[in-house]
Amino acid sequence: MIKLSVIIPTRDRAALLARTLDSIMNQSYPREDFELIVIDNGSKNSTAEVCKSYSDKFINFKYLYDERPGLHVGRHLGLKNAAADILVYADDDIRAFPTWLEGVAESFRDEKTVLVGGKCLPEFEARPPEWLEYLWEKNEYGKYIGHYSVLDFGDEIKEISPHFVWGCNFSIRKHILIEAKGFHPDKMPEGLIKLRGDGETAVSDFIQSKNYKTVYNPKASVYHLISAGRMSLEYLYERNFAQGVSESYSDIRKNGGAVKSSAAKYFKALKLRLKIIIKSIFRGRNILESQKLIEKGNFDGYHFHQAEVLKDKKLLEWVLKNDYINA
Numbered sequence: 001m002i003k004l005s006v007i008i009p010t011r012d013r014a015a016l017l018a019r020t021l022d023s024i025m026n027q028s029y030p031r032e033d034f035e036l037i038v039i040d041n042g043s044k045n046s047t048a049e050v051c052k053s054y055s056d057k058f059i060n061f062k063y064l065y066d067e068r069p070g071l072h073v074g075r076h077l078g079l080k081n082a083a084a085d086i087l088v089y090a091d092d093d094i095r096a097f098p099t100w101l102e103g104v105a106e107s108f109r110d111e112k113t114v115l116v117g118g119k120c121l122p123e124f125e126a127r128p129p130e131w132l133e134y135l136w137e138k139n140e141y142g143k144y145i146g147h148y149s150v151l152d153f154g155d156e157i158k159e160i161s162p163h164f165v166w167g168c169n170f171s172i173r174k175h176i177l178i179e180a181k182g183f184h185p186d187k188m189p190e191g192l193i194k195l196r197g198d199g200e201t202a203v204s205d206f207i208q209s210k211n212y213k214t215v216y217n218p219k220a221s222v223y224h225l226i227s228a229g230r231m232s233l234e235y236l237y238e239r240n241f242a243q244g245v246s247e248s249y250s251d252i253r254k255n256g257g258a259v260k261s262s263a264a265k266y267f268k269a270l271k272l273r274l275k276i277i278i279k280s281i282f283r284g285r286n287i288l289e290s291q292k293l294i295e296k297g298n299f300d301g302y303h304f305h306q307a308e309v310l311k312d313k314k315l316l317e318w319v320l321k322n323d324y325i326n327a
Contacts, residue, residue, distance in 0.1 A: 002060060004034040004101055004171075005082035009074025010092040011041040011189075014050045016225065017092045021054045029101035035060035035083055039074035042067035071167075071187040071199065076325045079177060087177060091168040094222040095123065103219025104171045107157070114176045114212040115204075117165030118220035122150040126228040131290040139164075141216065147239055147294070148226055155218045162204035162214040169222045170200060180206035182325035184249070185318075194308045194315060197324075198246040236290055237297040244301025252309060252319050259306050 006024065010017050017038070024036060036058050040047050042065075051063040066077050079087060086108050088101065097103075100118070107116040122128075122145075135145045141160050142153035149166045165171075167186070177183075186199030207214060229235060251260045309316050321327060 002033065002035050002083045004029070004086050004088050004105060005078070005084040006034055006036045006088045006090065006101070007039065007075065007078030007082065008037070008090050008092055009039040009041050009071055009078070010043065010047060012043045012045050012047065013092050014043070014046045017047060018050050018054075019225075020090065020092055020094055020096070021050075021057075023095040024100075025054075025057060026098050027096070027101045028098050029105060031059045033105075034088075034101055035062065037062045037064065037078045037081060039077050040065045041071070041074045042069070069189050069192055070185050070195070072183045072185045072197070072324050072327070075183050076327075079174065079182070079325070082174065085174050087172050087174055089167060089170040089172070090222065091224070093225040093227075094120075094168055095225075097219065097221045097223075099219040100222060101220075103217040103221070107215045107217045107220065108171075108173070110213070110215070112213045113215050114173050115162050115165050115207055115214040116171040116217060116220055117160070117169055117214070118217050118222070119152050120150050120166060120169050120222055120224045121152060122148060123223040123225050124231070125226060126231065128226070128231050131233075132231060134290070147236065148224070148230070150224055150226070153216050153218075157215065157217050160214055160216045162207040162212075163201070164216070165200075165204070165214060167200045168224050169220070171220065172203070176207070176212065177203060178325070181323045184324060185327075193242065193245055194305060194312075195318060196242060196245045196249065196305075197319070198250045201246070201250065233290060233293055237293045240294045240297030241301035241304070244298040244303075245305040246301075247298070248302045248305035248309070249319055252306075252316070257316060257320055259310055 008020065038051050055061045055063065062081060064077055064081060066073055075089060088104055103118060104116050107113055135147060136143050141164065142151065144151035149168050151164060153160065180203045183200055184197035184202045185195055186197060188196045309319060
């Protein structure tokens with residue numbers, strides 16, 4: 001009986017996908033108890049050939065193709081084709097701990113648990129720049145860098161906020177995802193960024209609103225590749241431009257379709273700038289340039305999206321869609 005459905009959307013990253021599949025081959029969890037579903041989101045390279053080469057290495061393997069743009073497309077196609085009641089979503093640039101699926105299955109033995117995550121440890125392709133070290137933040141669970149979707153909350157199982165289970169390592173009960181009406185749009189290709197939404201954030205919001213249980217299990221952990229190209233100030237700006245688009249999308253939905261007052265965003269930017277200045281005093285000026293680009297990218301992306309929505313009625317309809325599972 002298939003107990004876990006591992007779902008990996010991918011696009012034009014065949015070599016990285018092969019690394020991910022290699023790590024899933026070496027799981028402590030029985031192969032007969034999980035299926036692997038790879039969703040090819042319109043690749044033009046050798047992704048199909050890579051999947052064919054791995055198809056006979058797993059007992060249960062599915063390769064599905066859908067060229068429509070957006071990460072949500074692959075995530076939802078996986079949902080529709082999953083045989084298990086537990087959906088294990090992963091990015092195509094992770095390497096799973098050998099105990100990854102064992103930890104996921106272990107945590108879901110508690111019927112109250114609806115969402116499971118673990119460590120997402122950075123795997124740096126090159127030596128990281130000094131400013132990157134300053135991006136680490138701390139909370140009551142441990143440390144994290146949201147800009148790179150990496151976190152380490154220690155070596156003990158604990159209940160956490162659903163907003164700290166990120167898409168690169170996101171395991172959820174199928175009926176909960178359906179009840180939440182699926183993922184919102186995410187990771188749109190270049191030229192379609194205005195169609196970006198807030199991804200799994202809406203699912204996390206739903207889980208939090210229902211006071212459902214989210215578990216962090218260190219067994220259920222992955223390494224997340226941080227490529228050399230992503231360790232640049234240019235990437236940091238682009239990443240936060242995209243985040244600004246997501247925040248605009250979220251705000252418009254929360255406001256029932258109304259574009260938010262720019263004054264509120266300016267006030268938020270002012271508070272962030274004060275925070276940057278304080279950090280630079282205590283940590284040195286190395287942090288200043290990277291934090292300024294974070295602020296500018298977020299601000300630019302937010303106002304880009306707000307302006308696009310104001311002039312495009314169909315975009316507003318897209319933002320306000322009730323359900324993207326069949327979009």
